[in-house]
Structures are given as C-alpha cells and as structure tokens.
Amino acid sequence: MFSSAKIKSVDFYRKIPRDLTEASLSGAGLSIIAALAMMFLFGMELNNYLTVTTSTAVIVDRSTDGDFLRIDFNISFPSLSCEFASVDVSDVLGTNRLNITKTIRKFSIDKDLRPTGSEFQSVPALHFINHGEEVDEGSVDSSVMLTAANFDSYTHQYPILAVNFYAPWCYWSKRLKPSWEKAAKMLKERYDPELDGRILLGKVDCTEEIELCKRNHIQAYPSIRIFRKGSDVRDDHGHHDHESYYGDRDTESLVKTFKGLVAPIPLEGSQKLALEDKHNSTAGAAKRPAPLTGGCRIEGYVRVKKVPGYLIISARSVSHSFDTTQMNMSHVISHLSFGRKISPHVLSDVKRMIPYLGGSHDRLNGRSFINHRELGANVTIEHYLQIVKTEVMMRKHFGEISLLEEYEYTAHSSVSQSVYIPAAKFHIELSPMQVVVSENPKSFSHFITNVCAIIGGVFTVAGILDSILHNTIRLIKKVELGKNF
Secondary structure, eight states, X not given: OOOXXXXXXXOSSOOOOGGGOOOOHHHHHHHHHHHHHHXXXXXXXXXXXXXXEEEEEEEEOOOSSOSEEEEEEEEEETTSOTTTEEXXXXXXXXXXXXXXXXXXXXXXXXXXXXXEEEEEOXXXXXXXOOOOSOOOOOOOXXXXXXXXXXXXXXXXXXXXXXXEEEOTTOXXXXXXXXXXXXXXXXXXXXXXXXXXXXXXXXXXXXXXXXXXXXXXXXXXXXEEEEEETTTSSOOSTTOOXXXXXXXXXXXXXXXXXXXXXXXXXXXXXXXXXXXXXXXXXXXXXTEEEXXXXXXXXXXXXXXXXXXXXEEEEEEOOSSOBOOGGGOOOOEEEEEEEESSOOOHHHHHXXXXXXXXXXXXXXXXXXXXXXXXXXXXXXXXXXXXXXXXXXXXXXXXXXXXXXXXXXXXXXXXXXXXXXXXXXXXEEEEEEEEEEXXXXXXXXXXXXXXXXXXXXXXXXXXXXXXXXXXXXXHHHHHHHHHHHHHO
16 A cells, blocks of 8 residues: 555645745736736637638539539519510520520519519410411501500490501511401401491501500510400509410411400490400410510529520510610619528528628629610620639538538629620629638647646746746845945
C-alpha cells in the first residue's frame, strides 16, 4: 500500500504557507487585469467556436437532379394578348418545343398588370384550319362593313353579330374573304336582316379602323369575334365580353356554326334568350371566350436540357398574320429562377450561415423592360443568362450531406431589331462547373485546448510582469535608502 507521504511526494503544485507570502497593490492590479483579459479572450474563443466558417471550391458539376433543369417564371406582358401568347423552348441539340401549355397558365391583365378574370384557356392546335376551295371572284360583298361610327349600333341591334377583323395585306385574310362573303350571303338569304334580324355578318378593316380594333384587342388577322346583343359592348374599363372563333374557315363550317348560334333564339327572341344561350353555345372547341384585355400574365414552369438554349415568349399562330410594326413585347418579370424551388425558411437559415448566398438566384425579379416606341418597330428584348450551380454541404459525424442546391445567374439585357416577329428571348447558358460551399467543422478538444492556453498563458505572463514590477519597485526603494545614508 502507498502511504500518503509517498503520494504527496509527486505533487506538482506544492503549496507555500500563506504567512510566507506577501500581497501587494501592484499584484492586485495585475490580477484584475489578468482576469479581465482571460474573460475577454475566452469570449472571443467561444464566439469563434460557435461561428460557422465555410470553404469554397469549384468542381465539375456533379448534379443529382438529372439531365433537365426546371425554369420557374411569372412574366407580365401589357401588350401581348393571351390569345396568341406562346412559350417555346429550344436548344443546341435540336430540341424545339412550341406553344407549351401543359405547365403554363395565362391570365388576361390590364395596362396596370391587374388580372381581369379567371385563367385564360388556350386552344390546343390540333390541326390546320381548313379554308375551303372558294376563290375570290370580286363579287359584291354580302357582309356589312363596320366602322367606329356604326359598330355599337349594330351590336345592339342584332342578337348575334359575327365580325371578321382583317387586314387587306394579310394572306390568311385573303384566304378567308371568299368563304366569309359566301357564308354571309347564304345566311342573309336564310335569316333576312330586315325580316328575321337574328344574325348579321360584318367585317372591319383594321388598317382603316385602328382604334376600333385596338378597343377589341385585335392583335392578329383575321380574328373572328362573336358579339351578343346587350352583353358585349360595355364601358367597363375597356373590357369586352365576347367570343373568339377558332374553327375551320370554309363556307360550310362557318354557316353550320352560325346556324347553331341562331337556332336556340326564337324569331321574336328577346335579348335575355340570346344571353342565356351563351354558355350552352360556347361549349365547342371552335368558340372560346375572347381575351378581356390586351395584356397577359404568363406563369408556370418548363424543363429544359442542361445545354445552351432559349426560352422564347412571343405571339404565334399557324393561321393568323401579325403586324410586327404594332407589336410591343414590353414585359415585367415578377419571378424567374432555376432549379427546384427553395422554401423561404430554408433559404433564411442558410443565409444566417452564409450571408452572401441567395443574392443572385432571382436577379431579374421585379425588373421591368418597357419599350416606349422610341426604339422603333420590330423590337425583340433579349436576356443573356449565365447560370452556375451552388451547393451547400454540411458535415455530420457520418459524413457530408447536401443542405441546399440552388442555381444563381448573371443577367445582361439588350434590345435588337429584326424582320421576324418580336419576342422576349432568354438565352440560357449553364456552366459545366459548380460551386461547393462546405462547412468547416470545429473540434471541441481544440476549443478546450485554446481555453487552457488562454488561462495558462495569461496567468504566466501576468506572473512574469508582476515579478518584474515587484523587483523593480524593490530595487528603486533600495537605491533611495542608499542615498539617504
């Protein structure tokens, strides 16, 4: 058995009796300063231990989200009708998808970007429109020429007014003209405007009646509109509630469609009956509600391959012509981002650790790109986007886990003029590299070691300073005593 005396012999910290020690004022001052220094340095070390530090590396993209990139967007076009607005994507590998509708929603908006109704239902382009074999023989026109002066009176006079908004230079308007005039003649013979008065076919030359066509939001030719007595021409912030005809344009189809509109209305039919039949007669795919205003908000998402490509929004139709000099592709980007959506909660948590992260994943949000016509006609607004993936890694005991994946991008915008239909074009270029932000782990043992070093170091330095100060004071006192004697 070891005796207590033997155990005491290995004591590193032998005690000096209190009676053999001497307290001094300078020692007390240094002790207070040393204690404050220890507390300050301990606080700094604790803060450093609790602060998350990161390291950044650039590596070849090792994406785990597949070969496709999701693009979410919400873009408003004050001067592009939902009727013809088309979202297209293409890339350098030859992919070319036109008029995407499955993941896209459209809402008619006014000039102040406010929605004016429910979602606009696009008409799927299932087939090319049949124009028949009629030839324009230059005969007397059977449809009524409408102008701004007589348009309102005709819409209030006839329960059904079908109007062909056309442009003389338009190829498709020329194709429609013989069928339209022949249909107008046949309907006039069957439903005499004076004796029957249930339907009338008219036409508007949009190169002459520019304001009338703008009032009805005509952006392509020919546009066939169906107006109903008492419901369609009303002063409600410029909104006009009527229908667009998208069916075949041969004489037989036109006559069949318009007969179907007239059939439910009695010869002495009231205005109320014409309105009540509206919902029943618009069920077919050939007729849909026309856009209430001339603007459109397009929102949704598309998936594109991770190669250079384009996202293009423009007016598109296989059976209409557009006056490119009158088109304005001004737009406001409410949202544009790439990759999976990041919840605000997750993003805020990450930004607490990495404040600079998340500043460029929605760089174009809230930006307006407006063409005030000083740039001229046929203006396309282009955006050049360079995208880089950023991944935040967190280290756990069992290894690294991915905390966040986001795509940040730079954007440069410009305008250009061309002979093609104006568009809003987004050039997309994805970097083959990605940025990896990793959390640097902090060792608790390293923290304890530093704390011990702080305490021991300050204590030792303070002891050295106290000894120097004490001996200096003693030496000064001895010198003073020697002078006195």
